Amino acid sequence: MSVDIVMPRLSDSMEEGTVLTWMKQVGDEVALGEELVEIETDKANMVFESDAAGTLIEIVAEEGVTLPIGEVIARVGEKGETPKDAASAEATEDGAARAGSSAVQTSQSPRIHAADARSDPPDLGDDEAAAGDPSPVSDAAPSTQTDPASEGGRVKASPLARRIAEEKGVDLGALAGSGPGGRVIKVDVENASAAPVPEEQAAATPTPTVSAKEKPETAKGAVEVVELTKLQQTVSRRMAESKATAPHFYLQAEIDMSRCFEARTRVKAAAKEGDVVPSFNDMVVKACAIALRQFPRANGAYRDGKFELYERVNVGIAVAARDALVVPTVFDADRKGLTAIATESRSLAARVRDGSVTPPELSGGTFTVSNLGMYGISNFHAVINAPQAAILAVGAIEEKPVVYDGEIAVGRIMGVTLACDHRILYGADGAEFLARVKSLLSEPLGLAL
Amino acid sequence: MAAQRMREALRDAMAEEMRRDESVYVMGEDVAVFQGAFKVTEGLLEEFGERRVRDTPISENTMVGMGVGSAMAGLRPVVELMTVNFALLAFDQMINHAAAIPYMFNGQARVPMVIRMPGGGGHQLGPTHSHSFEAMFLQIPGLLVACPSTPADGKGMLKAAIRDDNPVIFIEHEALYGARGEVPESDDHVVEFGKAAVRRSGTDVTIVGILRMADIAQQAAKTLANDHGVEAEVIDPRTLRPLDLDTILESVRKTNRLVIVEEGWPHGGVGANIAALVAEQAFDHLDAPVQRVTGADVPMPYSKRLEQSAIPHPENVVSAALATTQGALG
Numbered sequence: 001m002s003v004d005i006v007m008p009r010l011s012d013s014m015e016e017g018t019v020l021t022w023m024k025q026v027g028d029e030v031a032l033g034e035e036l037v038e039i040e041t042d043k044a045n046m047v048f049e050s051d052a053a054g055t056l057i058e059i060v061a062e063e064g065v066t067l068p069i070g071e072v073i074a075r076v077g078e079k080g081e082t083p084k085d086a087a088s089a090e091a092t093e094d095g096a097a098r099a100g101s102s103a104v105q106t107s108q109s110p111r112i113h114a115a116d117a118r119s120d121p122p123d124l125g126d127d128e129a130a131a132g133d134p135s136p137v138s139d140a141a142p143s144t145q146t147d148p149a150s151e152g153g154r155v156k157a158s159p160l161a162r163r164i165a166e167e168k169g170v171d172l173g174a175l176a177g178s179g180p181g182g183r184v185i186k187v188d189v190e191n192a193s194a195a196p197v198p199e200e201q202a203a204a205t206p207t208p209t210v211s212a213k214e215k216p217e218t219a220k221g222a223v224e225v226v227e228l229t230k231l232q233q234t235v236s237r238r239m240a241e242s243k244a245t246a247p248h249f250y251l252q253a254e255i256d257m258s259r260c261f262e263a264r265t266r267v268k269a270a271a272k273e274g275d276v277v278p279s280f281n282d283m284v285v286k287a288c289a290i291a292l293r294q295f296p297r298a299n300g301a302y303r304d305g306k307f308e309l310y311e312r313v314n315v316g317i318a319v320a321a322r323d324a325l326v327v328p329t330v331f332d333a334d335r336k337g338l339t340a341i342a343t344e345s346r347s348l349a350a351r352v353r354d355g356s357v358t359p360p361e362l363s364g365g366t367f368t369v370s371n372l373g374m375y376g377i378s379n380f381h382a383v384i385n386a387p388q389a390a391i392l393a394v395g396a397i398e399e400k401p402v403v404y405d406g407e408i409a410v411g412r413i414m415g416v417t418l419a420c421d422h423r424i425l426y427g428a429d430g431a432e433f434l435a436r437v438k439s440l441l442s443e444p445l446g447l448a449l
Numbered sequence: 450m451a452a453q454r455m456r457e458a459l460r461d462a463m464a465e466e467m468r469r470d471e472s473v474y475v476m477g478e479d480v481a482v483f484q485g486a487f488k489v490t491e492g493l494l495e496e497f498g499e500r501r502v503r504d505t506p507i508s509e510n511t512m513v514g515m516g517v518g519s520a521m522a523g524l525r526p527v528v529e530l531m532t533v534n535f536a537l538l539a540f541d542q543m544i545n546h547a548a549a550i551p552y553m554f555n556g557q558a559r560v561p562m563v564i565r566m567p568g569g570g571g572h573q574l575g576p577t578h579s580h581s582f583e584a585m586f587l588q589i590p591g592l593l594v595a596c597p598s599t600p601a602d603g604k605g606m607l608k609a610a611i612r613d614d615n616p617v618i619f620i621e622h623e624a625l626y627g628a629r630g631e632v633p634e635s636d637d638h639v640v641e642f643g644k645a646a647v648r649r650s651g652t653d654v655t656i657v658g659i660l661r662m663a664d665i666a667q668q669a670a671k672t673l674a675n676d677h678g679v680e681a682e683v684i685d686p687r688t689l690r691p692l693d694l695d696t697i698l699e700s701v702r703k704t705n706r707l708v709i710v711e712e713g714w715p716h717g718g719v720g721a722n723i724a725a726l727v728a729e730q731a732f733d734h735l736d737a738p739v740q741r742v743t744g745a746d747v748p749m750p751y752s753k754r755l756e757q758s759a760i761p762h763p764e765n766v767v768s769a770a771l772a773t774t775q776g777a778l779g
Binding site: 009069070158159160161162163177178179183185186187 | 705732733734735736737768772775776777778
């Protein structure tokens with residue numbers, strides 16, 4: 001017999017929740033109180049601990065799905081049980097329960113098992129076990145006959161709704177329930193009997209709020225409402241979360257990339273057909289990786305009132321994909337040569353664009369570089385890829401007059417902005433980190449060492 | 450009417466009944482010279498003397514046994530136990546004697562006694578001094594169970610308890626001793642047992658709360674009205690046996706939804722009992738499953754945070770009420 005796991009009420013004001021991550025897969029054993037699913041509420045993302053034990057036999061609400069409180073999100077049953085078994089067992093049991101409830105029982109009648117209780121040894125432990133054991137209900141079920149009226153699936157309705165429906169001759173099966181879990185409640189029956197409509201129509205328009213949403217005429221003309229893809233939902237959620245929870249501050253610098261330009265020109269000239277020539281962005285990635293190794297808090301995260309400092313330096317590169325934004329990761333960028341980084345970043349970007357990139361390649365980043373230089377943007381502020389400590393926004397390289405030792409020269413200036421989470425990376429630390437990146441790019445010999 | 454604290458109202462109830470009836474006397478640990486661990490018997494020794502206001506040894510079963518014997522012999526004892534937890538030591542006298550004797554002797558012997566005891570948590574008194582055992586006493590046929598939540602009820606119900614010919618378990622809440630309220634000054638202010646008080650009228654959900662939870666229920670009802678547009682009807686049953694089920698049923702027939710709040714444990718609790726009675730007698734009037742808000746299913750913790758999280762708060766009641774109205778109210 002399976003137990004429904006329903007969308008829990010995780011805050012007072014919560015009306016619906018979004019399934020973010022299932023921590024268990026179908027077939028996994030789940031213990032009572034074990035972390036089962038991460039749910040986004042109107043307030044926060046919370047991990048819901050299972051309120052049932054057994055095997056997860058069905059995930060009803062996939063990741064990204066939003067459901068009101070009380071809707072079934074998964075089912076837990078016995079090992080080897082399939083959702084279908086569970087559904088038919090449930091129907092039988094419901095029928096039995098209904099048959100039982102119609103039997104007349106008076107509270108005054110003496111309890112027959114009172115005599116049995118006396119023969120039990122006076123062991124307190126037994127009482128405790130009995131209180132926690134839900135089995136008596138299911139034990140009783142097979143002995144009672146099923147209610148023929150339950151054929152074709154029982155309609156979930158409150159006792160009051162059932163009574164009113166019977167009095168008014170309303171077909172419960174034709175109603176969409178607005179109670180928890182789709183239960184038909186009094187208001188549904190009353191609405192149905194107040195405004196009689198053909199059955200199909202009643203089923204098609206369960207609540208007036210739905211029709212009110214259709215194509216509203218506004219001063220902006222017709223409104224096209226576009227549903228977000230799962231990826232877009234994730235981007236919007238994580239960006240908003242980052243800005244809302246991480247106190248951002250920004251450090252700007254101009255880096256003269258003249259030496260990098262010279263170095264790259266020489267590498268390019270020496271390159272044979274098919275050789276990969278590192279881009280300026282690859283150099284930025286490498287410079288950041290070296291600096292991250294030297295500034296552990298830039299290579300960390302603020303999480304639950306603690307600093308997490310990571311052993312590996314994994315630099316994420318923000319890549320624009322079709323209508324979305326993804327950040328593939330160059331793992332151990334501090335230990336990889338420029339050519340290796342260049343090869344890897346190119347292959348990752350290509351696979352992001354054709355959609356073949358895999359989830360492990362998109363996670364594990366400890367820092368992010370976002371480059372909009374190719375669009376001619378001279379400088380911009382990026383949103384931190386939470387929970388990372390910082391993100392470096394990289395602008396275009398522009399030829400500009402610069403002054404060196406009192407002489408005006410032409411520099412190849414690249415504007416960068418480091419956005420820092422002030423909870424872990426403070427002003428001076430961020431500045432030192434950025435200064436190190438700047439010096440590595442101004443004198444790129446360090447990148448090759 | 451005069452504003453009084455619960456402890457003063459209870460003291461006045463005893464003093465008035467002692468003046469009215471020579472057979473009424475008070476005994477318990479520290480009730481005389483020390484004037485009560487919670488100062489409920491303040492001034493009684495001075496007015497009524499050692500014969501009628503008696504300090505006892507720390508021996509609950511003996512105290513209650515003395516009460517039973519003297520009640521059978523024609524007196525009206527009011528026995529004070531320092532907390533409900535200590536009442537467990539006197540279960541033999543309460544259940545095997547006080548509750549059973551009138552039945553065993555077919556009414557030829559009566560036990561007109563009151564056993565007063567404070568319970569409830571919130572003061573960091575740990576698992577041996579802060580429990581709520583209303584449900585345990587409620588289970589025993591032969592005992593009446595009174596749970597006053599206001600000073601006026603405290604006075605009127607204690608006077609009724611003293612005048613009643615049955616043994617009465619009179620449960621007070623430690624956190625309510627200092628609660629203030631208007632109390633009728635009349636000697637005849639008696640609150641009849643088995644009459645619930647409707648503390649607030651409402652149409653959307655019925656909330657039943659006892660002792661301190663009667664107040665918590667009213668706080669929740671205010672939030673429900675102000676923040677959620679839900680009008681809750683709040684009922685304080687005042688006595689659990691006899692229980693004024695009619696008032697609860699009448700309210701449920703109107704609101705179609707029920708939440709029961711108590712500080713005691715969930716299994717076999719006051720809420721479980723009322724939920725079962727309502728399901729039996731008003732099944733076709735329920736539009737949502739009955740919700741219970743109870744104390745946590747653990748011995749009362751000592752740690753302040755844990756203790757607070759083991760006791761129901763208004764927000765728990767609000768959540769439970771909203772669970773019953775989900776989808777039903779625009």
